[in-house]
Amino acid sequence: MRQVLIFILAAVTCFGCTRPTQEQPPFSSEAISQVTATMTDLMVNDVTNPPLAARFFAYTCLAGYQVVAQHDSTLQPMHGVLNGFPEIEKPPVTAYSYQVSALLAMIETAKKLQPSGALMDAYERRFLDSCRTSGMDAEVVNNSLAYAQSISGQVLAYAKADKYNRISNYPRYTPKEEEGSWFPTPPGFFAPVEPYFNTIRPFTLDSSAQFKPAPPVAFSTDKQSDFYKLLLQVYEQGRNLSEEHHRIAAFWDCNPFALQDNGHLMTGMKKISPGAHWIGITGIACKQANKSFAEAMQINTLVAVALVDGFISCWDEKFRSNRIRPETAIRKYVDPTWEPLLQTPPFPEYLSGHSTVSAASAVILTHFFGDNFHYTDTVEERYGLEARQFSSFHQAAQEAAISRLYGGIHYQDAIDNGLEQGLQVGAWVLHKVEKVPNAEKVAQR
Structure with missing residues (x-):
């Protein structure tokens, strides 16, 4: 404090x-x-x-x-x-x-x-x-x-x-005791975060389910199934991480709930949220491009609006599909000693939230700065992590997304479909606010 x-x-x-x-x-x-x-x-x-x-x-x-x-x-x-x-x-x-x-x-x-x-x-x-x-x-x-x-x-x-203040009156969310469903993960075993976030008023979306993604790959313990293949992909990736993959996963961790075990006491690790990271990137880009005060206010606002609508869309799906996290599934069906590189955030797996909001933010920023904007992301330096360089916002969004696989907290379909949903949300925000030609078609593809 x-x-x-x-x-x-x-x-x-x-x-x-x-x-x-x-x-x-x-x-x-x-x-x-x-x-x-x-x-x-x-x-x-x-x-x-x-x-x-x-x-x-x-x-x-x-x-x-x-x-x-x-x-x-x-x-x-x-x-x-x-x-x-x-x-x-x-x-x-x-x-x-x-x-x-x-x-x-x-x-x-x-x-x-x-x-x-x-x-x-x-x-x-x-x-x-x-x-x-x-x-x-x-x-x-x-x-x-x-x-x-x-x-x-x-x-x-x-x-x-926007009805957010009503959420505290809703029934406490109880994890489903069904095979393949999400359940709280160690070390904190936190209750699920914002299970009713899809009930608040979006800024631009017609509804929280406007960009409802394809269903996740169906859960199965059959070793020949598509789900089991996704499961093994996370498992094998986690066992064979390169130093660069370690750096990428840590850089985009953005898990404010992360805990550090100090033996007799668990303490919170100081980490920002995915949205705060992208707002930080927005500030870096505005300064580098010498955007005016008014332009910067506009860009920050649209990125923030896209972040909220992205989270509403993603959280709508998270608590619909309610899919089990890799940490839980791998320990139960593959290797009881396995641990992900990153601590698992406290909410269902599908879709990847970071993938969604990163893609949505990248769409907004690319609209204002172009698709070949080189910049150095120094946002995480205050938290002890080295800066990283990017040649475009979409490159950064792709790296943020794949970091979830490297970190062992998401399956590949949640990453890919999260990116797709984020692109749609970002395009929709531009269509509604900036009246960008063809953005609506991109959003509805």
Whole structure:
């Protein structure tokens, strides 16, 4: 907790401001990334599950986006675009900085959504102080905050209506005692994460099952069956991992539930979620391409929206097919001593969530940066992992997907069909929000 707070207090130095001026300091894309990075640190602290983390990013980015859209005609308001999104009223405030308001709207929204959001109060105070010391008039600062709070309140009302708050009232999910079904895995034996996530309102999808994938390969203990072949593929892969495969699996692990056994005590390992990793990649790309503040806000928002709709689609299938994890099946039917390289996340196997949201994110990022965008992914350096280089976002998504096989936590059909579902979700988001030609056809193929 103390380390997170120190990071929050130290991160704000004019918050991405490129030069001081009294009325309108120009902010770079890095200012947005500083907010999302702080959110990520709180998520690590709170052990926020992957679907919920994506939800936090989406509403936070939407708050900032709506402020910018009210001042930049290149960005369309989301009313009539996202499911149920209201007309956001522009507050009757004068003498303010809309960029400061956009960042504050993000902070105000994250404060209310995240369990440890109160820690962002100190971050917000430092940001406001940095605006004042950079030369911005106190009235402009105060009015910018008032503007942000008005927008954030309206977006939070929209968030409250997505039905996520009803999930706690649903019956506790009980694992099925059927052969081939998912069951909690060691070392934590956690209950399944977000079994009702498919009941919340999607941002662009017609329904959680709009891109329902092909059924998984049917479970079977017959050694000649397709399922048993998939099972042995995971088993043999895990026994013959190269150093590079080790690095790939670790880099894309992104399991906030991972535990470390210290003998008498199990402690949580500090890891980010898949969505946080892709939001981090988004920030890297925006900075490298020198995207404007408005462009970066748009790109971050669309990636976050695609993440949520990707998780909704994937989780809809996970708890429909409810398939057994390789760790459970291999120990029961092949080798009782086998352990996967990565700890198995606490939810059913099919589809691969990381494959789905990685492909969806890659579609959005490729739309804005092109299909031959070379970049260095440094997101995991803060967690002790070496940076990796990629020549495209789809290459990164493919590597993220296959990392699940190397890690021993997914079968190949869950990876392949997860990638396909993610491509469809990403294309659908572009069709709905950006009106991209042919994107609908890609999504419906």
